[in-house]
Amino acid sequence: MTHIPTLALEARDLTLAYERAVVFEHLDLGVERGSVTTLIGANGSGKSTLLKAFARLLTPRAGAVLLDGEPIRGQSTRAIARRLAILPQKPLMPSATSVRDLVSRGRHPHQSLLKPWTPADAAAVDEALAATGVAELADRDAASLSGGQLQRAWIALVLAQQTAVVLLDEPTTFLDLSHQLEVLRLVRSMNSERTTTVVMVLHDLSLAARFSDRLVVLGDGRVLADGAPWDVLTPPVLRHAFDLDAMVISDPATGTPLVVPREPAPHRA
Numbered sequence: 001m002t003h004i005p006t007l008a009l010e011a012r013d014l015t016l017a018y019e020r021a022v023v024f025e026h027l028d029l030g031v032e033r034g035s036v037t038t039l040i041g042a043n044g045s046g047k048s049t050l051l052k053a054f055a056r057l058l059t060p061r062a063g064a065v066l067l068d069g070e071p072i073r074g075q076s077t078r079a080i081a082r083r084l085a086i087l088p089q090k091p092l093m094p095s096a097t098s099v100r101d102l103v104s105r106g107r108h109p110h111q112s113l114l115k116p117w118t119p120a121d122a123a124a125v126d127e128a129l130a131a132t133g134v135a136e137l138a139d140r141d142a143a144s145l146s147g148g149q150l151q152r153a154w155i156a157l158v159l160a161q162q163t164a165v166v167l168l169d170e171p172t173t174f175l176d177l178s179h180q181l182e183v184l185r186l187v188r189s190m191n192s193e194r195t196t197t198v199v200m201v202l203h204d205l206s207l208a209a210r211f212s213d214r215l216v217v218l219g220d221g222r223v224l225a226d227g228a229p230w231d232v233l234t235p236p237v238l239r240h241a242f243d244l245d246a247m248v249i250s251d252p253a254t255g256t257p258l259v260v261p262r263e264p265a266p267h268r269a
Contacts, residue, residue: 006032006033007031008034009030009165010029010066011030011065012064012065012066013064014029014053014065016046016058023197023220023221024046024221024222028230029050029216029226033164033197034191035199036188036192036198036212037198037199037212037214038201038202040202040208040215040216040217040241041224041242042219042241042242043221045218045219045241046218047218048089051199054084054167063262067165068083080227081163082163084163085158085163085167086167086168087158087168088169089170089201092203092210096143098138098141099129099139099140099156100139103134103153103157104121106128106158110162128157131186132159133152134152134156145161147175151172151181151183155171155186164196165196165199166190166198168200168201169201170201171183172184172202174203180207185211187211188211205233205257209229213228214226215229217232218241219240224237224241225241230256233257235248238259246259
C-alpha cells in the first residue's frame with residue numbers, strides 16, 4: 001500500500017530572503033492535508049513571502065519546501081501545477097479574453113502535444129464555472145466584471161486546475177463585506193466538498209477565524225502562534241503580533257472568535 005503523508009506541504013529549516021533582507025531563518029511549518037490554514041500577521045511579517053516559497057515562486061536561501069513529502073525543487077513546473085495552484089494577490093489579466101477562456105487556462109497543466117483539449121477538460125471548466133456562480137457570465141469579457149465577479153472567475157480557474165492544494169494570497173482584498181463572505185464561503189465549500197488543502201493569507205482576523213481550521217501568526221521572522229482560532233487569537237498574541245489592544249469575544253452567529261479593538265482611554269490633562 002502506498003504511504004500518503006499526512007502533511008500536504010512542509011517548510012523544513014527554511015530561510016527566505018530578498019537580497020540582504022532576511023524574512024525567515026530556520027522556519028519549520030507543516031500544513032495538514034485537507035485543512036484550511038490561514039497565515040495572519042502584521043504588514044511585512046512575511047505572509048506572502050512564505051506563500052511564494054510554497055508555490056516555488058521564491059527560491060529559499062536554505063532549507064526545503066516539500067509537497068506530499070517530496071522536495072518541490074527539482075520537479076517540473078507542469079508536475080507541480082497538476083498538484084498545486086496559486087492565486088496571487090494581483091493576478092495578471094490576459095487581454096481580450098472571455099470568462100470561459102480565463103477559466104480554461106486552469107486546464108493547461110493537464111494538456112500536452114499528445115493530449116490536447118479533451119471532453120474532460122471542458123467538463124472541468126463547466127463544473128468550475130457552475131460551482132463559482134459565474135456560468136451565466138461565461139461569454140462576458142472578463143475585464144468587464146465587477147470585483148466580486150472577477151474574483152469568483154479567478155477562483156473558478158483554480159478549481160478547473162483540479163489540484164489537491166490551493167494557495168490564495170489575500171483573496172478578499174478590495175471586496176466589500178458581502179463579496180468577502182461570498183468568496184470565503186466558496187473557499188470553504190471547495191475544501192469540504194473536494195477535501196482540497198487550502199493555505200491563504202487574510203487580513204481580517206475575525207473572518208480568518210470564521211473560515212479556518214488553523215491560524216498561523218507570523219512576525220519577528222518566526223511563527224508567533226499556531227493552532228485553532230480560539231487558541232491563537234488571544235489578547236497577548238494580538239498585542240505582540242499587531243500592537244493591538246483588543247477583546248476577543250464569541251461571534252453570536254458562528255461561535256468563532258470575534259476581535260473587538262478597544263478604544264484608548266481618554267487623555268486627561
